[in-house]
Amino acid sequence: MRPPTHFGNDITNTEANGDDQQNNNNNNNGGGNGGNNNNNHADHIVERLTQMGATINFPKVAGRGIIRVVERCDDAKENNNLDLSECELIQVPDAVYHLMRHTELKTCDLSSNVITKISPKFAVKFSLITDLNLSHNQMARLPDELADLHSLEMLDISHNSFITLPAVVFKMPKLRELKANNNAIIDIDRDEIIASDSLELVDLRHNPLTPMCHDLLKHAVLSFRIELSERVKEDWEDLTECE
Template sequence: MVGDGLNSPRHQGGKTVTSENQNIFPDKYSMRNTRILNLKRVGLKGLSEDIIETACAELVNAVSLEDNLLTELPWELHRMSELLTDLDLSKNKVSFIHSFVSRFSRITRINLSCNLLRALPMEFAGLQTLCELNISHNRFDHLPSCIYELEKLEKLVANDNKIKQIDASDCGLGALRQLNYLNLNNNDIQLVPPVLGNLTNITKLKLSGNPFRQPRHQILASGTGAILNYLRGRIPM
């Protein structure tokens, strides 16, 4: 059981229920056929061991916990560390990610959007199979440095935070050689560094809704190629 006391799921009549007495035990045959544990919008405040045990037995590799009441990455998921490839924790109240996240040795996609996150643990850098990360609609004031260690990362969605600057150096975004999609819309970015234009692996770049003056809206509206060309033209000789 989850160790959060009164808010944990509990057993009644052999079923796993939330604190609101709603039966939320998923159908194991559906899990077997789809390899998905789907617990969207069921008022979850935690996960029970029996749900995870069943998911492991059915070789589930995708877990959706979207739109619940979770405040952290559920500890019980560590039992799925060698199975999990897709994790959706969007639309919760998550403010903390446990360091055991580094055990997800096969994970390719994580959605943490619409939560209360301000930071990610350094152990996040261990997710060397991660291709897609969504941290939009959180409270980040900078991109966590652990993200720059994700060598397989192709898509980074970080719009609608409070990010103030872009690190496009070889130790920042420049280290992500596979990155082709970057969304930094609606942040608090004051300056776009010209060296960002050197990251030609990026084919989709979104920067609208920030307070910087250059590039102007007309260039932003012209697409990624125009933005990168403009930035390269401003790199000092």
């Protein structure tokens, strides 16, 4: 049995999985049993989820990805820590919300995927998490609804594509540590940072901050620590000083 064709293409990076799937097909055609076992396992999981009533979108070639996600969801039911890192996800699939509907998660790790956005319903489904790792993805914004993560203390958005710090991070009442290093952040609204009473550390290293923003943050008197990289002067700045 194969996943129905209407399951679509919105759970994993099928292009990244294409070569692996071709290898699996070659193994199956060669008479090996390993590939058949994996396919049977994936088919069983799909059948199990559809029988549970989940509305799930699975790509046709992501059998191993399906197995990995479902197995990690099963682990999370035992330890309350959901680790979906390195699953080649392009978003958090609806199936995950369905599988976790009776579990009070404490942490969620979505790092090292190809996620471009987080759904607004994430905060509703996982409202009790204290640690959220979104690092090493392709995000440039966060939904305002994440302000409803009232228990969140640690947020990692490093190694993404943010050009400014999302305003929502300053609305999380218990956020203590924000890692935003290795993005494309140019400027920071200093008034928003000062308005946060809970922050203890903001990591902004390895961002192309403007000279003015860098200097303001470097000399700001705040109740928490800001980590900045040493700024290297541009060539044009040296020319300006010579004038």
